[in-house]
Amino acid sequence: MTLTVSLVPPDRRKVALKLLFARFPVDEQASRLEDALGSADRGCLNLDGLLLAEEDGRPVGAALMMRQNDGVALVWPPVTTCQAVDTAATEHAVMARLCDEIDRVDARLAQALIAADDIAERELLEKHDFHRAADMFFLARTVGDADLIKAPSVSVLTGDEFDFELFHEANADRFATAIERTYLESLDCPFLDGFRSGKDALSSHRLSGTFDPAGWRLYKSGQEDIGVLLMNEHPEQNAIELVYFGIVPEFRGKGLGRRILTEGVQAAALTGRVAIFLAVDCENIYANRLYGELGFSEMARRQVMLRRSDRLARK
Numbered sequence: 001m002t003l004t005v006s007l008v009p010p011d012r013r014k015v016a017l018k019l020l021f022a023r024f025p026v027d028e029q030a031s032r033l034e035d036a037l038g039s040a041d042r043g044c045l046n047l048d049g050l051l052l053a054e055e056d057g058r059p060v061g062a063a064l065m066m067r068q069n070d071g072v073a074l075v076w077p078p079v080t081t082c083q084a085v086d087t088a089a090t091e092h093a094v095m096a097r098l099c100d101e102i103d104r105v106d107a108r109l110a111q112a113l114i115a116a117d118d119i120a121e122r123e124l125l126e127k128h129d130f131h132r133a134a135d136m137f138f139l140a141r142t143v144g145d146a147d148l149i150k151a152p153s154v155s156v157l158t159g160d161e162f163d164f165e166l167f168h169e170a171n172a173d174r175f176a177t178a179i180e181r182t183y184l185e186s187l188d189c190p191f192l193d194g195f196r197s198g199k200d201a202l203s204s205h206r207l208s209g210t211f212d213p214a215g216w217r218l219y220k221s222g223q224e225d226i227g228v229l230l231m232n233e234h235p236e237q238n239a240i241e242l243v244y245f246g247i248v249p250e251f252r253g254k255g256l257g258r259r260i261l262t263e264g265v266q267a268a269a270l271t272g273r274v275a276i277f278l279a280v281d282c283e284n285i286y287a288n289r290l291y292g293e294l295g296f297s298e299m300a301r302r303q304v305m306l307r308r309s310d311r312l313a314r315k
Contacts, residue, residue, distance in 0.1 A: 001055055001085055005097040008050040008062075013037065016052040019062035020079050035236065049073075049101050053080070053094050060084040063094045065101050065110070070204040073107035075307075077114065077121055095128045099307070108309050116301040130305040137288065139296040140277035143240070147269040162259075164229075167216035175218050176202055178225040182246025205243045209234040215267070219247075219260060226251040229264050233271065240268040242278035257290055265294065 008016045017036055021029045039045035046066050053061035061080040067073045078094040080087050102110045114121045116135060126132075165171055176198030205211075209232035219227040227247040231240050242264060247256055268276040277299070280287050 003053065003055050003060075003090060003093055005051055005053045005061075005093050007101075008047070008052045010040075010047075012052065013040065013047055013050060015059055016050050016062040017047075019052070019059060019081065020050075020064060020076060022081070023079055049098075049105070051094060051097055051101070053078070053084075053090050055083075055085060055090075058083060061090045061094050063098050065098050065105075065107075067102075067105045067107050068204065068207050070200050070207070071106075071108040072204065073102050073105065073110040075102070075110050075112040075305075077112055077125060091124055092127070095124060099128050102307065103309065106309070110307040112305040113302040114305060116303055118303070122303060122305065125305045125307075128307070130307040132303055133306045134304045135282040136279045136302050136304055137282055137298050138277065138279050138300040138302065139291050140239075140275055140299050141265075141295045141297065142275050143265060143269040143273065145269070147265050162219070162221055162256075164217040164219045167213040167218065171218060172199075172202065174225055175216070175228060178218060178228050178248065179244070179246065181225075181248040182228065184249050201244070205230050205232070208232055208243050209241050215240070217260075217264075219256070221251065227256060227260060229260055231264060231268065231276075233273065237275070238273050239275040239277055240271060240273050242276060245278075257287075258294070261290065261294055 014033065014037060017033050018029070021032045021036075024032060036045060036047075040047045047064070049065035049067065051063045051065075052059060059081070060083055061078050063078040064076040065073050075098065078091045078098075080090050080094075084090040099110075110130070112125060112130060113136070114125070122132060167175060178198070179201050180198040211232055215231035215233070217229045218225055219229065225248075228244065229242070230244040232243050233239075234241055245257075245261065245264070247260070265276060278291070278296070279302075280291065282288070282301070
């Protein structure tokens, strides 16, 4: 028996993706396959890092690594079939090749999201230099006409003292600076502290869903920038993603978060989409409490597994 793991040429992507999507409910697999192949054909999905494991020419496993423009590689860990002679050996062979690809494309950080209770997958990733960085809640709520008539929540700052600007290239540096300031003393994903600049974050946030400057707001009090709210559309889900939200330390605890999020929900409703969703660190008790009060509920929970590049480790 000969086991090989190789990058998948375009004409064999369907074979590998069928294996990769086997973990989803059966009634979802066909639509996910069609969507992925269509997105790849349109240039919206990069499948250059799609891997296929074969035993004597028989497909037995698949995995995917996608390097983003911000230097982060998104990883879908191996999925193997019952036809594999040695499932564990196949998984480790695929993970080894996947890590080689991560290093080859010089990704600064690799990230995998796995089920909160999947101990076996976590242990597999840990054996290949990934470590558990956090647990994330994925929250969502519906939006509709009722959200358009709700009055904004009261905050200490009102009137002309509290306003926002939409994103454009001329104020991009201010957005980046404000994002960096919101990281200070934040309880949300502290493992990213010092990893990326505000400019890196802006580049990364553009990649989630469909970027539209109309959904990106820079909040200010007088002449001082105090927070950001970034929302992107996901037309295929008929939903809005709250990609990032943060307030600078000196303006926290003034009721601004509630007001900004209320306005965000209203803005999402104005798009005509039916839902808004987000991800938040489970340890961020203040944000989770606020999201709960504004009607968000948990849809899923995931472990965040990270692998830093050797180059970063040396630095």
